[in-house]
Amino acid sequence: MRVTVRLFARLREIAGAETIAHDVPDGSSLADVWTSLSSTWPALAAFDRTVSGAINAEYARMSREVREGDDVAFLPPVSGG
Amino acid sequence: MAPRFAVSQEALDPHQVSASIADAEGSRQPRGAMMTFSGVVRGTNQRHQVLRLEYEGYEPMILKVFEQIGAEIEQAWPGTACAMHHRLGTLRIGEISIVIATGSAHRAAAYAASRYAIERVKQIAPIWKHEYFEGGDVWIEGAVAAADDEAAKKRAMEAACA
Numbered sequence: 001m002r003v004t005v006r007l008f009a010r011l012r013e014i015a016g017a018e019t020i021a022h023d024v025p026d027g028s029s030l031a032d033v034w035t036s037l038s039s040t041w042p043a044l045a046a047f048d049r050t051v052s053g054a055i056n057a058e059y060a061r062m063s064r065e066v067r068e069g070d071d072v073a074f075l076p077p078v079s080g081g
Numbered sequence: 082m083a084p085r086f087a088v089s090q091e092a093l094d095p096h097q098v099s100a101s102i103a104d105a106e107g108s109r110q111p112r113g114a115m116m117t118f119s120g121v122v123r124g125t126n127q128r129h130q131v132l133r134l135e136y137e138g139y140e141p142m143i144l145k146v147f148e149q150i151g152a153e154i155e156q157a158w159p160g161t162a163c164a165m166h167h168r169l170g171t172l173r174i175g176e177i178s179i180v181i182a183t184g185s186a187h188r189a190a191a192y193a194a195s196r197y198a199i200e201r202v203k204q205i206a207p208i209w210k211h212e213y214f215e216g217g218d219v220w221i222e223g224a225v226a227a228a229d230d231e232a233a234k235k236r237a238m239e240a241a242c243a
Binding site for chain 1: 120205206208209220
């Protein structure tokens with residue numbers, strides 16, 4: 001199934017794209033999507049312990065399952081304000 | 082009237098943010114205290130001379146997070162309203178990056194809610210600053226974000242009530 005992946009800040013720079021249409025097996029979790037991205041862009045692995053995930057613009061645990069058509073976002077540590 | 086929660090590429094106007102929660106109910110005006118906080122781009126950071134900041138954000142999620150923070154404030158200090166506008170894009174030194182307005186019946190809640198709001202923004206708002214300084218640039222990496230992290234909420238509350 002296909003999800004849309006959004007990457008921000010340093011993650012966006014590593015992948016060279018803001019949004020990516022990404023195919024993952026049915027039943028994949030956010031963590032599975034992240035691992036799959038890291039196999040394409042190994043530099044992402046530096047964020048394994050600090051990345052946060054969101055589904056459809058809401059925070060979600062990395063164990064959450066994604067569904068076809070979900071808008072998935074990966075967020076490096078934030079620095080607003 | 083400006084919305085309570087907004088993201089903008091344009092210069093922020095503290096008065097507009099404050100006006101978005103300043104009830105004008107004549108003699109029933111419930112707010113005796115209005116507090117406006119502005120975050121400003123500092124000229125030096127960790128001994129670097131800063132040239133500019135570039136803010137990036139996930140806009141629809143920022144608005145949801147701002148609403149969540151507003152709800153947390155309403156729960157902690159009933160009757161206290163909060164409005165927040167954040168700037169994105171390129172900011173020069175001295176420009177305002179965030180305005181937080183709070184309004185309450187009395188000053189204690191307005192001050193505390195303002196501090197709580199900025200602490201929560203720094204913990205969970207999906208916003209990133211890219212700092213350009215003399216001789217280089219760096220993405221500022223602050224908090225590892227999780228919306229339902231109770232320990233983070235507690236830290237923000239402790240800062241607010243210190």
